[in-house]
Amino acid sequence: MLLRISxxxxxxxxxxxxxxxxEGIAKGELEYGEKLPSVRSLAADIGVNFHTVNKAYQLLEREGFILIHNKKGVTVRPEGIEKADxxxxxxxxxxxxxxxxxxxARSVPRDVFxxxxxxxxSEIEQEQERSAK
Incomplete structure (x- = not known):
């Protein structure tokens, strides 16, 4: 999965x-249990400070999307993401x-929204279907 940082x-x-x-998890681009790059590796790949990546990973772990293991690295939760409660x-x-x-407040019409x-x-569901094949 390629991250696009602006x-x-x-x-x-x-x-x-x-x-x-x-979004990568939702679309099926990242599989449950898939290993993610280390903090330092991802930071180097996208050209940001490793503290920035660490902050993102810590947030993702708190929200239940990933697991961070000191020795095993970072993975998408192998058992899947908890269902909405x-x-x-x-x-x-x-x-x-x-x-x-x-x-x-910005006058966006309801039907457009x-x-x-x-x-x-629909786009995310289509990506899920493509990834499942």
Whole structure:
């Protein structure tokens, strides 16, 4: 999986790394149990400070996407990602509320917003299907 980091983006680099790894898992580009590059190796590959990668990895581990072993390295959780529960749905609701509020404040039409959500979800499902083959 190739990470595309944009130093000029509004999102912090560690958030970009986190988001792209989560998307890679969602699309099936990263398999459960797959080994990820070490902190130093990934930092060198994408040209960022290793503390930035470490921050992304620590966040991913806290969120249950990866496991960090001192001797075995970093892997996508072998048993898979925990299914959504009530706490996750509450977090999702709050995140969506913020995105929808911003979109509404910027006069994004509801149908455009919903169409974009549907399009992104469909794209991820198609990637999952391709990866499963």
């Amino acid at each position: 130093p000029d983006a509004e999102e912090a680099i560690y958030v970009q790394i986190r988001n792209q790894i989560v 009530g706490a996750y749905f509450e977090k999702l609701h709050q995140s969506l509320r913020t995105l929808i509020s911003e979109a509404a 919903l169409k974009d959500c549907e399009s992104i979800y």
